[in-house]
Amino acid sequence: MENPESIEEFYKRKFNWIPESIANEIGHFNLFRLEPYFEGKMKAVPYRRRDFYKVMLVKGESTVHYADRIYEVKKQALSFSNPLVPYKWDHLTPETQGIYCIFNPHFFMNFGQIQQYEVFHPNGIHIFELSDEETEEVEKLFDKMQNEFNSEYKYKYDSLRALVFELIHFGMKLQPAEIQTSQHGNASVRIASIFLELLERQFPIDDIHKIISLRTPADFADQLNIHVNHLNRAVKEMTGKTTSQLIADRLVQETKILLMQSNWNVSEIAYSLGFTEVTHFNNFFKKHLNMSPTQFRKA
Numbered sequence: 001m002e003n004p005e006s007i008e009e010f011y012k013r014k015f016n017w018i019p020e021s022i023a024n025e026i027g028h029f030n031l032f033r034l035e036p037y038f039e040g041k042m043k044a045v046p047y048r049r050r051d052f053y054k055v056m057l058v059k060g061e062s063t064v065h066y067a068d069r070i071y072e073v074k075k076q077a078l079s080f081s082n083p084l085v086p087y088k089w090d091h092l093t094p095e096t097q098g099i100y101c102i103f104n105p106h107f108f109m110n111f112g113q114i115q116q117y118e119v120f121h122p123n124g125i126h127i128f129e130l131s132d133e134e135t136e137e138v139e140k141l142f143d144k145m146q147n148e149f150n151s152e153y154k155y156k157y158d159s160l161r162a163l164v165f166e167l168i169h170f171g172m173k174l175q176p177a178e179i180q181t182s183q184h185g186n187a188s189v190r191i192a193s194i195f196l197e198l199l200e201r202q203f204p205i206d207d208i209h210k211i212i213s214l215r216t217p218a219d220f221a222d223q224l225n226i227h228v229n230h231l232n233r234a235v236k237e238m239t240g241k242t243t244s245q246l247i248a249d250r251l252v253q254e255t256k257i258l259l260m261q262s263n264w265n266v267s268e269i270a271y272s273l274g275f276t277e278v279t280h281f282n283n284f285f286k287k288h289l290n291m292s293p294t295q296f297r298k299a
Contacts, residue, residue, distance in 0.1 A: 058100075
C-alpha cells in the first residue's frame with residue numbers, strides 16, 4: 001500500500017511548488033477553489049490516504065471512493081476528509097466547481113480535538129448532500145474564511161480555526177438525529193472518547209510489519225485502568241454499539257481497505273491485524289461479510 005500523500009507532495013502534484021509556511025510553528029492552513037475544467041486538463045488523483053485534513057464544498061456530479069464505501073453526489077455536497085482514511089473524488093461533469101481548505105494536525109494543536117467529531121471518524125458520515133439553501137450557508141462560511149485568510153488581522157488563524165469548527169458543526173447538524181452523539185462532559189463520554197481515540201490510533205496499517213496490540217475490550221480496559229464492564233457501559237451509552245462491535249467493525253473496515261488497495265496476501269493482512277491463525281481471520285471476515293477475504297478481493 002502506498003504511504004499517505006504528504007502535504008508537501010500535495011503541493012508538488014497540484015502546483016509544482018511547496019510553500020514555506022508548511023514548517024510554520026502554528027501549523028499549516030490554506031484555501032483553494034475548484035474551477036470548472038476543460039477537456040484534457042483534468043488529472044487523475046490516486047486513491048490514497050493524505051496526512052492532512054480537508055473540508056470541501058463541491059458543486060457538480062461526483063463519485064467519491066472513501067475507505068470501503070462509494071458515495072454518489074448528484075448536485076452539491078460538503079465533505080470532510082482526514083489522515084486516517086484513503087479517498088478519491090471522480091468529478092463526472094466538466095462544470096464541477098467549489099472551494100476547500102486543507103490543514104495539518106498541528107494547526108489545531110492546543111485548539112481543541114477535531115478528531116473527536118464523527119465527521120472525521122472512519123465509521124462516521126463524511127459526505128453530506130446539500131440543498132440549495134444549505135449550500136448558500138456553507139458558501140458564506142467559506143467566503144468569511146477567504147476574507148479572513150487574505151486579511152492582515154493579527155489573530156486571523158484563531159478566527160480561521162473557529163470557522164473550521166463552524167463547518168464541522170454545520171455538517172454534524174445534518175446527520176440523522178438518531179446517530180448524533182451526545183457531547184456532554186460526563187465520565188462515560190470521556191471514557192468512550194478515549195477508547196475511540198485508542199482504537200483509531202492503531203490505524204492505518206501501512207507497514208506489513210506493524211501489528212495492532214489492542215484487539216479486545218479487556219485490552220482497552222487494561223490500557224484505561226478501568227473494569228471492562230465499566231468500559232462496555234460507557235461505550236454503549238455513547239455510541240449505541242458494544243465495544244466488541246466497534247472493534248470488529250474497525251477491523252473489517254481496515255481489512256477491506258487492505259484487500260482493495262494493497263498487494264499483501266491474506267496471511268500478511270491477518271498477521272498485521274493481530275490474528276495468529278489465518279483460519280480464524282477468514283472465519284471472522286466471513287461472519288461479517290458472508291464471503292471470504294479472497295472472494296472479496298476478486299469481487
